[in-house]
Structures are given as structure tokens and as C-alpha cells.
Amino acid sequence: MKGKFVTHEQVFTWMERERGLVVITERAQKKYHHLLPSHLITVKTAKELFFSPWEAVYRYTLQGKTWVIEEKVEHSSFPSFLVLLPCEAKAILEVTDVNFMTEDTPDLGYARRRRGVTLIIVGCERIEQTCFCSLVGCSPFWRHRESVFLFPWKGHFYLEDGEEKLSLSPFEDPQKAQAVETFFAETICTLPLPLPANFPEKLYAHFDDPLWQKMAWHCVNCGACTYLCPTCYCFDLSVDGKLRGLTLHTWDSCMFPKFTLHASSHNPRPTGKERVRQRVMHKFSYFPLRNKYYGCVGCGVCREICPVNWDIKEVVEGMVRQVER
Amino acid sequence: MNGEVGIRIKEKNIYVPTMVPILEVIQETRDIKTFRVQRPSSFFYHPGQFAEIFVPGKGEAPFSITSSPQEERFLEFSIKRIGVVTDALHRLNPGDSVGVRGPYGNGFPVSSLLHSSLLFIGGGIGLAPLRSLINYVLSPQERINFREIILLYGARTPQDLVFQWELKRWAEHRDLTLWVTVDQGDSSWSGIVGLVPEVLKKVVEVEPIGWKSIVCGPPIMIKFTIKALLEMGFQVKDIITTLEMRMKCGVGKCGRCNIGPYYVCKDGPVFSYQELQEMPEEY
């Protein structure tokens, strides 16, 4: 699709006007604070807008001798636009949507919130030290046909909005649009190469590799990386309240020992080694084997926040060397 | 889901259970009870599937449906008391209600079992999922579709045998050969004493061609039973077993029950030994 152009001001005023309906991720805000309004509602991670750290699924109440179950229905108004970076958008479109919005059994809470929201992807002018999106099928200019795409270009925004979701009346400039495309293509050629073909299959064959033990050593098995990862979708269902209360849908993480602990006290993933392996394998082998996309979008957030500098990129590159040996 | 809510929402929330009354509670052993609950409308299942049972204020846990799908009025679950939810369940009586959601999982591959002879091997509470299939294949409508049927069942002590009433019935059933064994006998026990895999090799004499074996029980028993079956000449694809993993959602979303790329709640819990061999050993 050929893109068009809008002025910074057009985008700025549009967002100002739609303020209550536009949410922006903290990372996008930090990156583009000079071009976008500063008072937009922000979220730490894109996923939390649809899949919040905790939410009530239903209420149960003992009335007389019978239990009454009432589903929680949200009435509050919900945003219509989410402004985010390419990797964050890929995480929603190709990971969390895939997990939650299955046709047979959609997660209703997620689906209801997600359906009404258009993603506005703002491409990256600068690649951060922790970014490695090009390794996993993403890029600083990653676009998606159902989403709007913006990219700052010589005083304007380059805009792809085939369905005209943002009533912006952009102007055309085929020559300039061509220049943008060329720039994207040329820049992508300079980025680190994608992981080798069939890496998910190859990694799967290295389930028993002794390297896992060594790699897992310094990870403290907290939930920081998985909670802030834009793709991690694991959750728990638990209850809160005795005679009346709520059934909760809360974030959970494969890094916690209790995640897989059986009542018999048997645990299929008893130590850090198995849990770290699960995290890496899930993102780089199991998820792509099932759903064709990587379960990691290379955003680098986990690398940045890990308290002990456990680095998934480094580990994956180590595994690439190992499988190619 | 009750009608009123249904109108407002239209779509079904997969995590919301249907509350149903408990019709009957049977004390099976010291720590196992069988619960017969009303079958929710439009709850259709296959043998080997499971459901999530919700105890308000306590939580949810997955249990195999042990009744045969041909029972129209009720569902049965046999539940061992071991933690929060199971403890709370054991305190309930007929007339109390529990939430049910499901059915979940793949169930036994009934169509691939057609026209075979079936060797059921159960250990302890592992008889629960088998019972659903046994009663299904023994039913007059289905019986002609299967050939010989053998059940070998074992428990730690005579007091740990579940479904004693059912075992009596099966013992008298002319279409089923029943062997019951215990690891440790006592003065009341005149039957076989010995571990399941050993007893299997001693008493069951079959030429494995045309046979399928369905094994269910504690992990250690499964492991040695499969070994014994292979020694007897069973093919890996003809050995079927069920796995247990900690579960929450039951529909392949919460992410905790995977073995490699497979979600046990969705792609399992029933797997052939052939499939298991191709999976990482993390269960």
C-alpha cells in the first residue's frame, strides 16, 4: 500500500481532540514526546490495556442456601486507539491476539476490549541498544494491514491508513512516499539478520542441552521479565472472598515455581533450569511451532529491566551457535 | 449460563461455571469420594474428557469425568482429598452445589479403538477416567464395536480400591475379564498381591495383535506398566495413557500445562505412548 503524508500538527491536534479515546504506551511516549501530546493516558505495556494485571471474571455470592454467579460486565467507556511501537504492536497482533482470540474459545474479557481498539503504530527512527527486533521477524518499520502506521519523515508524518481510521485528510506525494519505502528497505538491509530458518525446530531438538543449566544459573526467577514482556500472556484463575467474592484473572509467570506445582508436591519444572528453559523455548520454539510467529518480538524490555542482567538475546544467540554446531 | 445474563451478553464467557446441585456422595476410600452432580444442559462429552469444578470461595480444579456419556441425568467425579479445593469438596453434601465448566480435553480416541480388543490398566484413582470408557464400551449399544475387554486394576491396599461396588458389578459382567491386585494385602484380602506391572506380566496372556492398552494411574506406575507392555510386544502406538499437569483455564490459554508445544488441557490429556516419546520429558 502506498502511504500518504500528514503534518505533525494534524496528528497532534487529532490526538488532542480524541484525547479521552487515545492511549499511548510509555515507550512510544518516551520516544515521541516531542511530536505527540504529552497528556495522553499512558500504559506501561500494550498488553495491559486488554489483559490487565488483575481483573474480576465473575462474582459469586451465597444467597440463603444457593450460590449466585454474576458475570462482571464492564460499563466504563473504553479507548478506541492505542499508539505504540512496531514491536509492541506485533506482540498484540501476532501473539496475545493469537492466544486469546481463538475462534472456538475466545477469552471474552480480552476480546471485548480488543475488538474496539485500532492500533496506531509509530515506526522507530532510532534503534535502542536493547532492541533486536530484526532477529525475530519484526523491524523498526513493521506494519500490519489492520493497523495505522505513522513514521516521522522530514517534518511530516508518513501515514498508512488504508481504511481511513484516522480522519486526517492526508495529502499524496508519490515521490516522497517512494523515498520512504526505499529508506525502509535500505535500512532493513543493514539490520542484524533474522534467526536461522527452522530455528524453532532446531531449538526443540536441544531440549536436553547441558547449556540450559549454565545459562539459568544467575536468573533469580522473578516475574519482572515476563510481566513486562509485551507478549507474555500467562495467567492464573483464583478466588478472593469466602461467602461472597470474585474469581480473578491475574497475571502469572512460568518463572514462578508454583506455576506448575501439583497438589502432590510433584513439580515438572522443579528448578530454575527448567523454568528458564521454558521461557526461552516457549518464545523461540513452542509458540512458533504452533502459531508460526516467534513468541518474542525483540523489544528488549526484559534485557533492560532484569535485575541481574540475564539477557535473552545473548542466550538465544548462544543457542543459535549451539544448534548450528 | 443463566438466561438473564445470556440476553445481556450473548457471548459465552468460557471461565464462568454453571452451578449444579450435588445429587449423591459416595465414600470410596479413606480419602476418595465420588460425587454425582446434575448434568448441565448442553454438556456433551466423550470418555476421557475432564471438567473444571468450582467451589465458591475456594477455587477450581480439573477432574476426569468418570461417568459414561450415556448417563443423561448426571456427571460423576471421583476426587481424592489433597489440597484446598478437594478438601472443600469433601465437606460438601447432597443438595449443596458446585460449579462445572467443560468438557475439556481430547478424550480417548474412541474411533481408533473400534473393533479392537481393549486392555485397561488402572492404578489408584487412575481408574476414574477409565471407568467412563469401560462403561461406554460395555453398554449394549457399543458392545458389538469392540472385541475382548480386560481390566487390570491395582491399588496400594484393599482399603484404597475405588469403585468397589462397580468392581463387583464388573466381576460379574460376562463381557469383561477383571483382575484386581493390591501392593500390600491384609487379613481381609484373598485376591492377588503384587505391583501392577508384575501382575500384568503374570496373569494377562494376550497376543498383542489387535489389542490396545489404555493405562492410567500414578506416574511411576505408568512408567513401569508401559515397560511391561512393550516387553509383551505391544506397539508404541497401541499404548494409550493420560497425563496430569497443573491446570487452570482448561482451554489452552493460561499457559501452564504445556509439555513442549502441546497443551495437555487441549491437545491431551490423552496421548499415545508414541506421541509421548516425541515430547520432551517434562511432566
Place this chain on the structure above:
Amino acid sequence: MYERALTELASKILGEVEGIIGYAPGSLPFHMRPFLCQREEDIACLSFNHFARPNLARYLLTLEMRKKRVAIVVKGCDARTVIVLLKEGQVKRENLYLIGAPCHGMVSVSKLEERFGVLSPPDFVWEADTFTWRGERFAIRDFLEDSCERCAYPNPPWYDALLGEELPKPPVLPGGRDYLGRIKALPLEKRWEFFAQEMEKCIRCYACRNSCPLCYCTECFVDQTRPSWLSQAATRNENLFFHLGRSLHMAGRCTECGACERACPLGIPIGLLPLYVEELIREHFAFEAGMNLDTPAPLLTYRENDPNEFIR
């Protein structure tokens, strides 16, 4: 920093100990990571600088390490944690070799970013108490992590070998720099407002708990189900309950190393709570955790003649 001393010592003791738990340069600039040195060729990786943030004592408690005799690199606060672990019977004296690293304080990356924007490693030249950025000189103490700003014990109180020389006791900082003091100076409702806001942010990832070497319970009270102490929902109140509970479990044990708050991915100054509890312990029991091997910890001590009746 200390590279020479570190490698010399390591070559000497490796063999006598089965491993050296130390720091190695991380995968990102301004990051050091825990490193287990077990072979001759690993020794060259060992290093120490202003970014050796994690408290390594935590790694003494892994199953693998408990069985071995190991050496461990410790800053002042970390050494104190090891002493607490010894007192609590979690590690054995004969299995330990403490390598003390007199500490000039850990530098906060976010404070650097606040001042210099996007950081580029070649811009910086580091020395013990100062650094230069593009040739301009700055004092390390202006960029310290909050917990290091108020550090009173940069030298390990106890060690088997010391890297370099003991440092002079740091000057008592003017009140304004002490962040606990700053919060305490606020009126009560402002204090509540502050904590309420911070607690709202917490997502209960437990990075704080898991980074703390003294949070070693096999089952933390937040994970217990019989009874269940708190809801899984990360609401303000439940979060506060978790953090208050944790602080109380730390009473008289916390060595104010700051590992918990440096671990927090959301930058919640969670160390404030245990810090405050330690102030109370100092005030009421004249005790500081992990200063020597002999003084028993107040909350682990029972005395027939305790002045407080409720104890008796």
C-alpha cells in the same frame, strides 16, 4: 576496579574453593552480572566496579552452592547479609571464603540518564570517587543509588581477604540527601499519599523479594494457600500488605543493601519500608544486622527477664 587484586587472589584460592561467586561485565554497558568462576580461564572475567549492583549472597543459597565450599565477593552491605545468613544457619562458616570489596557506592543508571541523556560508554572515564564525562569531572556521590547514598558501612565488617584498602567511614550526609529522612519529614497524610501512589504501581512481580538474599523461605507467605493471606489481585492494599509483611519479616535482619529496590522494574523505592523498620530496631534495640557473628538478633532472642511483658 580491584581487577589485579581480584585475579591474583582468585588464582591463589581456586582449587581450595570450588567456585568464586563474583561479578563479570554484563551484556549491556553500565551493567555487571553475577558470575560463577570455576575454571582457571574464567578468572580473567572477574571484575568489580560501580555497577556491581546485585547482592551476591543470594547465590549462596542455591542447592548447588550450599553443598560446596565457595568464595564470594562482597561489598559492605553484602558481607553483612552473609553474616546474617551465617547466624541463621543458612550457610556454614567452613564452606565460605569472603572476599571483601570496600565499596565506593553503586552508581544509578537512571540518575546518569537524567543528567546526560542517552548514555554512551566511551564518554565516561571512571575512577574510584569521580568520573569524567566528555572530559568534564563529576563526583560519584552525586549519582549514587538511593540506598548507597545513606550507606554507613562501605567496608565489610568481616572478611577472609580484602581487595584494596579499607575506606574511611563515609561522612554523615546532610539530611536532604537521605531519602528515608525526606519521607519521614512529610506530614502523615502526605506520607500515605506517597505510599498509596507507589503501591498502586506494583505489579507483584516479586523481583524485590527474589533479589533479596534474606527472603529465602521455600514458600513465601504470599504464596501460601492454607490459609491464603492475600489476594492475587495486585491492588494497592494487597500490595501494601505484601510489602509490610515482607518488611516485618526483615526486622532486625535487613542490612540495607538496597538489592530489592534496585531490582524493581517499575522503580518503586520499596527499600524504604525495611529501612524504616531497621531504624526502629536501631532505636529500640541498639542493634544493627550483620555487624558481627556474636550478637544475637533481637527478634530471634528470647529472654526470661525481657522488659516487655507481652513477650513473657
